[in-house]
Amino acid sequence: MASAAVVKRANGGMKKGEEVEGQQKLTSAQGLIALLDEDDDRLRACALKQLDEVVPDLWFEVSSSIATIEALYEDESFGERNLAALLASKVFYHLGELQESLTYALCAGSLFDVTEQSDYVQTIVGKCIDEYMKQREKGEISGEEIQIDSRLEAIVQRMFKRCLEDGQLEQAIGIALDSCHLDLLRTVAEHGQFDKKLLTYALRVCQNLIVSRKFREKALRLMVDLFKQLDQPDWIVISQCLMFLDEAAAVAEILTNLLGQDSDSILLAYQIAFDLFENEQPQFLSKVSDHVEKMLKKAEQPAETAADGEKPAASQEGAEPMEADQEMTGAAEGAAPAEKKEKPSSEEKESDRKVNKLLSILQGDAPIKLHLEFLYSKNRTDPTILKNLKSSVETRNSVCHSAIIFTNALMHMGTTVDTFLREHLDWLARATNWAKFSATAGLGVIHRGQLSQGQFLMAPYLPSDGSSGSPFSEGGALYALGLMHCDKGKVIRDFLLQSLRNASSEVVQHGACLGLGLATLGTDDEEVFEDLKNVLYTDSAVAGEAAGIAIGLLSVGTGSDKTEQMLAYAHDTQHEKITRGLALGCALVMYGREENADALILQLCQDQNPILRYGGMFCIGLAYSGTMSNFAIQKLLHFAVSDVSDDVRRAAVMCLGFVMYSQPEQCPHTVALLSESFNPHVRYGVAMALGIACAGTGMKEAMNILQVLSKDAIDFVRQGALIATSMVLLQQPESKVSGFRKKLDKIVSDKHEDVMCKMGAIIAVGLIDAGGRNVNIRLRSRNGFPRLLSVIGMAVFTQYWYWYPLSYFMSLPLTPTAFIGLNENLDMPKFSVVSKCKPSIFAYAEPVEHANNVLTSKAPTAVLSTTAKAKARAAKKEDAKKSTSEKGKENADSNKMEVEGEAAELEAAGDEKKEEGSKPKAEATEEQKENPTRVVPAQEKHVHFLAGSRFTPINENAKSIGIVLLKDNEPGKELEVVNIPVNTEPPASTEPPPPEPFEYNSALD
Template structure:
């Protein structure tokens, strides 16, 4: 057939009165529409008239042609409408790009109609038929994950249930939990899906108790969770006991204090047929007591303290060098050093640097003393039982306050020691709020409120909230700011309307900016994780004329949608980042992007690239923190490439933010895995040593040194748990850390985001057995950084003496005269030519000496001999050194694997290389891939004697006569310089 160059003749057929000619024209046009759609589009009106004629027998064909035309025009919604009108002529099994696009558009339209549907709304049955046909084809092709995605977004629980039952349930549940939950932006839809997952899991022959417990935690059903654990104790298998403990440890890591406290309560008060005597009673009692110990956090804290102390690799030379280079009488630098030391030793219980630098520590003044005392809480974090004894020297004695700054810092430290684990510290700090009536009571209250916020986090304790509210109503700028933050910490995630109303009302009434800021951030914490439920309050605060409340709205978006990647929230933040008139609000909006996108860190560098080049330095600063928060611990090359130029920014605070963000990203990164780590560390020391560098930049470099080596180089920064849930304490701690912009002591909250990168294996008696695992990777790839070498000792080097040529000639003549006299005395006569030769030979060594040869005897002969000897030895050595392949072969062979003991550091990227030996006595009871933390081990040789690891936590902090003395109360020989 001849090649068609125009469809004008076919279009003319549509104007003919004959239906058969019109049918022929439509049929031929439909076959060539992809090539001639632009020419056919000129006759759209005529084709639409044919479609709209009710009695036209080929309306479906006209609709199909219209759908293809609009598809080529890029009008996909119009194309979908006509494709639905084509009915059976629209073949969904056709693999063309046109069909795929129309089906995708149909799915999107269906999801949108389902989301906005009401009780009276009816969805187009043709549209539903297209979607259901596509879903049925997915079922036939075993594409269950695609069905799950559509079912979640379209809220079709029937399709979700069918997919979960037909497919690999364990794999699909993991996919649903890890990848799909961010799609559920509404709390009601999330709860419906969780209930469905729970019902399916409970109906399986072999229930996955780990998945069930996680569902119950997210549904906030502690009573059901306690009953599940009690039911699990009925099994007589020892392996079931290990599963119970593994479930408990996972819950302790993921759940809030309030939930865990209720589970402990219901373990004793839930109706259950408990054994009353015999071995069954003994076993049951042991299991329940161990569960209580796990849920209270005692077991986890003890094991983590052991791990951090035993594996502490802090390089004190870094702190010493930084201390020597910074002006210790500057409150800014003193605070920076205090914070860096706290980060480096966080949770290790090692306070050697403070105890060995008492003179430097004594230079702290005013709020610097507060920061220094609070740093002890970071270092001893987790020492719950010994916390009061550790801080006894700094707490008020006999109810009398003598040094309010250090005592207020001690209150804060006590809260940090008990962070997220409450206990007796809450009662002590609550009493401290009203026990002192001194001139500086607001300083004490400030520390006590921050301590209560840390210790009472997520307890939802109404009495504690009321105590903090009383401090708020004193309208003291210093104390009430901390009270506002603590109120939010106590009620974090509760969405308590009464709490919000009281805090918002007082924020509008007070005139203190500090109090407003504390309340704004506190309200953001109350809406943590509430997603769409927080939208009304976010709208209200975003429209407020007070920029501080708008600033709080940005953090409320970050907290409410943390880790969800919600597109609406991202669009809103990006809009405010370039439109708000207040720099603080814009900076907060950009920073909030890091919280929302921390689950997909690869997207953030691209998203903030333009913001990092903004003319506004506050926007650039926000971009640095967004990169640091979202890419923390990943070693992202894209993020590092964006931050490196910002370390040379014209604004000092932007340089500060870039330095801190680099430390967050490169924490626990080795030089072998990330070559830029060495350059980053060198950059920090260079900036600190530069006397002309700005103090704010030096502050950032000092903090960054502490962050990159945090926790004795055994922790990373992670905003999610190992099971994939958002870590509430880490998110809240990171948000408070970013407030150090206004108040340095709040930087002490960053360690709440530190996650120990440990492998801790336990047997069924919760003891740590001696055993090994295998890391199938080069040791250097995940090794600790090499310590800084000590400075070389000064060795006196003999410098060659320069000899003038005239002096050399004079000496030569004198020697010649002496030889002549000697010859005359002995009667030996030499030939003059021989004498001349001797003179020439004797003059040569002198010339060598003047040119820098080694100084020897007076006549220089020793120099010649030594030089010749050196040359000969060098030649001999050079001959012995192999070259080329021989040199490479002589290097020590580096093994490609290594054995690691129990209670060792395993960084996140290393876990994919971890395996258990083939002949291992202990194997993990946990299903799926291991991700670290506490892992219960099944003993395959229970009859063999067992070797255990002993606890190494130092206990000598107790008592005044202990070997390790804490710093004495601060002395203040210098004047106030704050």
């Protein structure tokens, strides 16, 4: 009774029914705090309970007695220790001490209610989960078993169960993956009855948000198991996950199993192969194709062995399976071998055809041919633009001359159209020395994908026995072959290797190294490595730089220990060019390795040589490519503001684009402050980072920053801003691009503009219309995985800062934005999709009306004073004539009355025509696009498959872009196939000859 009286006095004398209302109106907690010093445990417990209720409003008073509350918790004899811990937790929360608050919340045990909807509980639960995740992640990365507080885990488990009970399965997936608990992820999948949308969300989280590569691989293995448990397993998603896990044999098994089933499964196998090709993992596809061939050979072998216990004839060397079959069946049945040979087995022929088609997709022949046909047939390059550029730039300016040649190569990338070069051979021949090297290399970009006739096209320039051609043309031709056969260079590998061995000029060695690196990309070929290393050890600055880059291309993404030899020689050589080539090569070797590259990153970043630190920045950018890793971003930002070398700072900012391209919307906010840096190299890096991360998005935030940088006082900053702007605006609606085109025209035609800025404008002209206006920059596939060729191509392109010929690597990230529908025979049927938006929005840019439009817009026409006076006199005379005609009209009233009826009719007809002219016909709100067609990224969401169409995509989730396999819903009906008039075979003798070799004309210098 005494304790009740004391509590009543502390509550202000309120009655029992008025306690809650009275506590809410308390203006001071001093009375309750005084009870904490009482000897009676019941009084102290009651005071703690009352203080717990008023602490949100009176925490500033309660905080003065926090020591007393902590002492109550530490008193083991006190029965309400958990209540004291909860009160202490709330006080520390209001004081901003979240770590202390979390510690006491854990001590409160079950009194800490995770279901309570208050800011305190949500904050502490979030802190608890974060702490738990950090400890779990630390243990996952280190591989060590870390003891985690059981109370911490209990709260996470309670929160997880609450998410399941409330049906918040996506939040439960987040808790499971962030806390590195795959058992919880399986529990969520089972609770959601293996819902496909839920699993797709989990897969997206695995791809984008998991920091540790090691744990990501474990999560993807689990996702493979979960997707297999669907009623209809999603083999496309499963194959994509297996590709990331580098399990080629498993993918090959899926493909061979599908090939042996019905027609729908065969289409699905082809679709999987095309989707895998889009991810640009050439070595993985090569492994898959080898496994497919092995599995099929194994399946062809007879299942039964001979009666004498010997191996079946099919497995013996030199014996064909068909012959073995004939021998065995002939012996058993007494049938003549000739009769067996007359039975070619149509099923086997059909099986062979299916296998050959699958292998042609995996090996790249089919998709490259399709893209080549698409780029040729849909080429919308405007030749007038190039003619205007040519006439706007002084011939003696070698920088702009080379930039125009590069622009022509970009604009015709993959189209096989080299008309501009043929028509301007005299102008082209003005290129000398390294400009000639670059001009020849440009042919490789134009004819990219011409795998069957690459050497034929480049024959006039390639080195040969007894030739006395220019070494610059020969080196450029070898480089062109590499660009033409990038990652598909088995055909030309031996030729390039022999050319490298026979080369006596460092220029030819330079071109051969670059070409060989591209052709053998990712193969880690030891023979090629030894030859490149021999070139490196000649210590030739020009050839050594290319050899360093080529070694990186050869071993790209392998994490090979070749980096040790590369770094050792980088420290020994005195040539900066070689050191830079090796530094970039090391970064290429560590592409996509993430935390496995940390040791090399640390070594490069701590090196005293700024060139190697420069390589360290690219090592971070490429190793953590597209991961949004906080570690990588913080490291790059640190060097961007603290390094003493401008080159390192520029590279650090630039590489933010490589880390962040998976979430481009984050990049502008990250680099916004850096764009205001006093250092022009940092500002240039900001421009390029935005161009890399936001390529093809047209993002407004990125454009706002680039617009400011394009007016910068420093010429090379403006250059970078113009190039980056063209990358961001690539294939955007013409309403967004037209103003930028006019700006480029003005810069190019301005004779007083700096050469560096003018060069950037010329390159931007080529980029904005690249590939006949049918390509875009995609550093990430539609399935969410980084595209190896595109990323490394962009990385090497940025080195044009030091060496202009490397700018041709820009052709690697440029990918056709095509919708190509195929049937089971890999033919293109007549088929349409509907674009539910106005045709003009995503239409091709209108062609330039006449030549030299750039020149005519250089300056306003001057008007002389005498001309103005003459115009004024002419105007007075015109007024006088008008007044005379009005008088004449009054005298002709009678004549007018005679023809009044006819005039009225004519006038009415004229009014109708005027109305028609003044009111243009309303533009259609949608259009049908015939197969194949261009579908730009921004248009994807507006393009749909027609309902009730004869052809439907075999993949239910297929987007209207890329190569899509179509199911024929009316198989018996006659099929009309699209034939594209392009010849991918070696040209006949009637074709015009290739450009003549360049000759140096000294009279023009």
